[in-house]
Amino acid sequence: MTIEKRSWAEPYKIKMVELLKMTTRGEREKAIHEAGYNTFLLRSDDVYIDLLTDSGTSAMSDDQWSALMRGDESYAGSRNFYNLWDAIKEFYGYKYYVPTHQGRGSEHMLSQLLIKEGDYIPGNMYFTTTRLHQEKAGGNFVDVIVDEAHDAQNEFQFKGNVDMSKMEKLIADVGADKVPYISLEGNVNMAGGQPFSMENLKELYSFCKKHDIKIYLDATRTAENAWFIKTREKGYENKSVKEIVYELCSYTDGCTMSAKKDSLVNIGGFFATNDEELCKKAQNFCVIFEGLHTYGGMAGRDMEAMAVGIKESMGDDHQRARVGQVQYLGQQLQKYGIPIVLPVGSHAVFIDAKAFLPHLDQNDLPSQTLAAEIYVESGVRVMERGNVSAGRDPETGENRCPKLELVRLTLPRRVYTQAHMDVIAESIKEVWDRRDTITGLKFVYEPEVLRFFQSRFEKK
Numbered sequence: 397m398t399i400e401k402r403s404w405a406e407p408y409k410i411k412m413v414e415l416l417k418m419t420t421r422g423e424r425e426k427a428i429h430e431a432g433y434n435t436f437l438l439r440s441d442d443v444y445i446d447l448l449t450d451s452g453t454s455a456m457s458d459d460q461w462s463a464l465m466r467g468d469e470s471y472a473g474s475r476n477f478y479n480l481w482d483a484i485k486e487f488y489g490y491k492y493y494v495p496t497h498q499g500r501g502s503e504h505m506l507s508q509l510l511i512k513e514g515d516y517i518p519g520n521m522y523f524t525t526t527r528l529h530q531e532k533a534g535g536n537f538v539d540v541i542v543d544e545a546h547d548a549q550n551e552f553q554f555k556g557n558v559d560m561s562k563m564e565k566l567i568a569d570v571g572a573d574k575v576p577y578i579s580l581e582g583n584v585n586m587a588g589g590q591p592f593s594m595e596n597l598k599e600l601y602s603f604c605k606k607h608d609i610k611i612y613l614d615a616t617r618t619a620e621n622a623w624f625i626k627t628r629e630k631g632y633e634n635k636s637v638k639e640i641v642y643e644l645c646s647y648t649d650g651c652t653m654s655a656k657k658d659s660l661v662n663i664g665g666f667f668a669t670n671d672e673e674l675c676k677k678a679q680n681f682c683v684i685f686e687g688l689h690t691y692g693g694m695a696g697r698d699m700e701a702m703a704v705g706i707k708e709s710m711g712d713d714h715q716r717a718r719v720g721q722v723q724y725l726g727q728q729l730q731k732y733g734i735p736i737v738l739p740v741g742s743h744a745v746f747i748d749a750k751a752f753l754p755h756l757d758q759n760d761l762p763s764q765t766l767a768a769e770i771y772v773e774s775g776v777r778v779m780e781r782g783n784v785s786a787g788r789d790p791e792t793g794e795n796r797c798p799k800l801e802l803v804r805l806t807l808p809r810r811v812y813t814q815a816h817m818d819v820i821a822e823s824i825k826e827v828w829d830r831r832d833t834i835t836g837l838k839f840v841y842e843p844e845v846l847r848f849f850q851s852r853f854e855k856k
Contacts, residue, residue: 404720407713408810411458417441424772432852433768433837435777444775445816447805450743452498452656452663454809457708460660460701467697476699477690480666483703487638487710488615488645490668492675494682497693499616499654500525502667505681506612506652507533509674510576518566519579520558521545521586524785526579526614526652528845531790538566540578545587546799548737548748553628555590555739556583556621558600567607577610580648582621586781588802589617589722589741591624594632594644601647615651615668618644619658620742623715638710650674657743660705660809664698718742718809721817725805728821734828737802744806747824749782753834758783758797760836764853766803766827769834774823778805785848 419427419442431437435448446453468474477495484493496502503526511517513534519526520541527537540562544552558580567575578600584590604611622640625632632640645651650669655661669675679689686693694702708714719742726740735751749763756762763782770778782801789796805820827834837853 404717406717406721406810406813407711408457416444418444419775421772424775428768428771432840432854433764434848434851434853435767435771435779436849437852438771438777442775443771443777445812445820446777447744447807447820448777448779450657450806450808451654452661453811454657454660454662455811456660456662456701456705457810459708460704463700463704464697466700467695468700469696471691472688473690474696474699476696476703480699480703483706484666484668487641487706488618488651488668489642490645490650491670492672493666493668494675494678494686494689495692495694495699496665496667496682496686498656498663499614499652499665500529501686501693502652502654502665503529504685505667505678506577507535509677509681510610511535512576514574516566516570516575517577517579518558518563518575520556520581520592521584523581523585523614524787524846524848526581530579538562540566541584541587545584545590548588548735548746548751548800548802551738553739554593554596554624555587556581556592557596558592560599560603563600563603572607572609575607575609577612577649578604579614580611581614581616582644583617583624583742585617585743586785586798586800586802588737588746588800589620589743590737590739591621591628591742593629594625594640595629597644597647610649611647613645613648613651615645616654616657617743618651619709619715620719623712623719623742626712636710637712637715641710655702655705658706658709659702660709661698661702664694664702666692718807721812721814722807724814725807725817725820728817729824732821732825732828734824737800744804746781746800747803747805748801749803750801752803752828753831755832756834756836758801759795760856761838761853762836763801763803765834765837768837768853769827770803770824773827774819776805776820776823778803780804780848784851787845787847 507529511533518540544550545555655664735748737746753762763780786796841852
């Protein structure tokens with residue numbers, strides 16, 4: 397890993413703070429026990445540094461807070477709907493859009509409109525809600541990500557790339573008419589926040605045009621993906637994040653968007669497309685499940701804040717600091733010898749729980765165990781991204797046991813300081829030093845779907 401010699405600083409100054417509660421180890425042990433050793437079930441008041449997710453947890457700017465006051469709460473035809481549409485056209489280039497309450501609303505929309513029973517939907521690794529919506533619509537998810545993505549220590553720079561030989565094999569096996577679209581995620585979450593390259597996207601675009609397959613982008617962290625293209629891919633070093641995002645989207649047919657990440661808002665999302673007829677169907681779908689097609693379950697003020705956030709997310713200085721903070725935390729953990737996914741991604745550092753707790757079987761749930769132990773040690777809340785998140789095989793009922801068994805340390809944007817990063821790293825080192833004494837967990841309650849949100853556990 398290349399470590400920059402010169403320090404960086406955040407391109408903003410702090411003008412308001414939120415006071416945090418400090419807890420004792422005894423209080424944290426009681427809290428995690430009452431939460432069934434699931435960090436999702438902890439009360440936020442019992443958390444010191446919250447790295448559970450970067451979804452809706454970022455700090456908005458003064459311009460965004462001002463935008464809230466410009467909310468037009470008309471039921472139909474809000475001016476904020478049109479302002480957001482202008483931002484989507486300017487920065488992503490898509491012609492049409494439908495607002496949704498958050499990302500999974502647009503995933504549901506896309507899946508229900510395009511997938512038929514028995515279809516196959518390739519993707520560069522699964523994401524939990526995306527795959528569930530595809531399966532609920534009668535589709536079958538097929539992983540077509542490059543093999544390097546499943547190896548935590550492989551330092552390939554674009555582990556989010558699609559393996560074109562896997563795409564070719566899928567088409568040969570099932571036929572192009574059974575593949576309505578490929579779901580392409582920027583900075584692949586379950587792989588450790590790993591980007592795809594523009595070169596790979598261009599190759600995929602050419603392939604999909606040949607076979608009449610649509611490309612729908614999961615645009616949740618596309619601006620962050622663009623930063624990696626700028627800093628890692630030859631020919632893009634002098635292009636701005638804004639320019640790269642626009643070009644990237646030009647090789648796709650539309651997107652689903654959780655604006656709670658890149659776009660720096662606390663709630664909201666959208667579905668965008670260049671297909672006018674599909675947009676009309678999406679508008680009708682929106683009226684049933686989300687709200688009128690000009691608000692889609694969102695308040696006007698939130699659409700206005702999103703429009704501002706999209707613009708801010710495209711700033712090179714913003715992405716340099718956002719990704720830089722994550723890189724810094726990764727470097728600190730590496731100094732202590734803690735095994736993490738390499739290269740470090742954009743939105744989180746992922747600890748390799750298999751390497752951290754090699755004495756635990758994967759069905760002892762090492763990632764869930766480690767997440768609970770980190771909280772007890774320091775009050776830092778992180779999340780599991782392994783066997784629990786992967787769920788059970790619907791045919792066998794057995795745990796899927798993915799190759800990657802990870803704990804995600806997800807950094808909200810513009811929230812924590814470098815001192816917080818040092819505290820996080822030092823706290824995890826304390827757990828690392830006593831790792832041999834840690835025992836696994838077992839389920840005591842398990843929901844049928846998306847079990848990582850609500851499952852409860854106890855120590856074995």
